Amino acid sequence: MTRKDSPETPAIFEIANANVWRGDTLALREFSLTLVHGESVAILGPNGAGKSSFLKLLTGEVRPAADKGMHCRLFGEELWSLEEIRHRIGVIMPEEVARFEADELTRDAVLSSLRGAYGRTRDMRFSQAEKEQAMVSMELMGVAELANRAFGTLSSGERRRILIARALVHQPQVLVLDEPSTALDFAANIQLTGMLRKLLQENRDLLLVTHHPGEIPPEIDRVILLRDGRIFADGRKRDVLKSALLSELYDVPLKVSWSHGWCDVRPV
Numbered sequence: 001m002t003r004k005d006s007p008e009t010p011a012i013f014e015i016a017n018a019n020v021w022r023g024d025t026l027a028l029r030e031f032s033l034t035l036v037h038g039e040s041v042a043i044l045g046p047n048g049a050g051k052s053s054f055l056k057l058l059t060g061e062v063r064p065a066a067d068k069g070m071h072c073r074l075f076g077e078e079l080w081s082l083e084e085i086r087h088r089i090g091v092i093m094p095e096e097v098a099r100f101e102a103d104e105l106t107r108d109a110v111l112s113s114l115r116g117a118y119g120r121t122r123d124m125r126f127s128q129a130e131k132e133q134a135m136v137s138m139e140l141m142g143v144a145e146l147a148n149r150a151f152g153t154l155s156s157g158e159r160r161r162i163l164i165a166r167a168l169v170h171q172p173q174v175l176v177l178d179e180p181s182t183a184l185d186f187a188a189n190i191q192l193t194g195m196l197r198k199l200l201q202e203n204r205d206l207l208l209v210t211h212h213p214g215e216i217p218p219e220i221d222r223v224i225l226l227r228d229g230r231i232f233a234d235g236r237k238r239d240v241l242k243s244a245l246l247s248e249l250y251d252v253p254l255k256v257s258w259s260h261g262w263c264d265v266r267p268v
């Protein structure tokens with residue numbers, strides 16, 4: 001019996017028979033998926049496959065159609081707002097970078113997450129414990145020395161780390177990362193992967209949406225492939241990241257090889 005099947009393993013997210021409309025497009029079709037604690041997952045799929053729509057379901061930004069037989073629960077709740085659940089699930093999306101003023105102090109960018117805001121306003125007061133908590137999560141992300149810099153002066157990689165520190169300040173068990181390597185250079189990408197591995201080794205549950213199979217850390221064992229709003233494959237990494245399946249998913253002949261738990265995908 002896997003952890004996923006174990007009756008004692010609490011579900012983070014359960015969705016069954018869900019149709020999700022984005023405008024006139026059916027972005028997720030008869031979608032069923034369960035994510036449980038103690039398991040980290042990577043989600044891959046071509047452009048338009050429905051990855052962001054799935055993440056927006058988690059954040060509560062979109063809701064499934066109320067069809068018969070559908071259910072959708074996060075931590076057992078049918079309705080939620082991201083505000084209420086920040087201490088349980090941290091969601092890091094690339095577009096958040098644009099929500100800060102250029103002159104926002106980096107430490108305030110992290111602290112303001114505790115008030116559900118993107119930046120500190122004059123009336124926001126923080127306790128010493130909260131300030132220490134913010135420094136701890138910045139230290140974890142290796143950006144504590146940037147605390148007094150203006151957010152607008154940071155590099156793309158540094159900004160990305162600040163976003164992760166903002167999510168970590170709530171000490172959530174689950175971290176959801178949407179294409180975290182976007183705009184990162186080679187070295188920053190390696191550092192980011194190192195940080196994700198550290199979080200995985202601390203037994204946090206990670207849900208990683210990525211375009212690059214080669215970025216999936218060895219500690220992530222479950223991979224879900226999406227195509228046309230449906231689950232195309234879902235299972236253990238070695239069973240899912242296979243040449244034939246990926247070639248069919250992307251409609252390009254691809255060859256998969258493995259080295260020390262890392263996957264390398266190249267055109268045939």
Ligand SMILES: Nc1ncnc2c1ncn2[C@@H]1O[C@H](COP(=O)(O)OP(=O)(O)OP(=O)(O)O)[C@@H](O)[C@H]1O
Nearest residue numbers: 022023024025027046047048049050051052053054
């Ligand atoms: N706001 C919207 N209005 C209309 N259609 C939308 C909207 N957002 C997404 N869609 C459509 O829903 C489908 C799924 O889009 P989604 O953004 O979830 O895909 P994705 O897998 O995240 O893609 P990408 O890899 O390109 O980011 C696509 O056909 C897309 O055009």
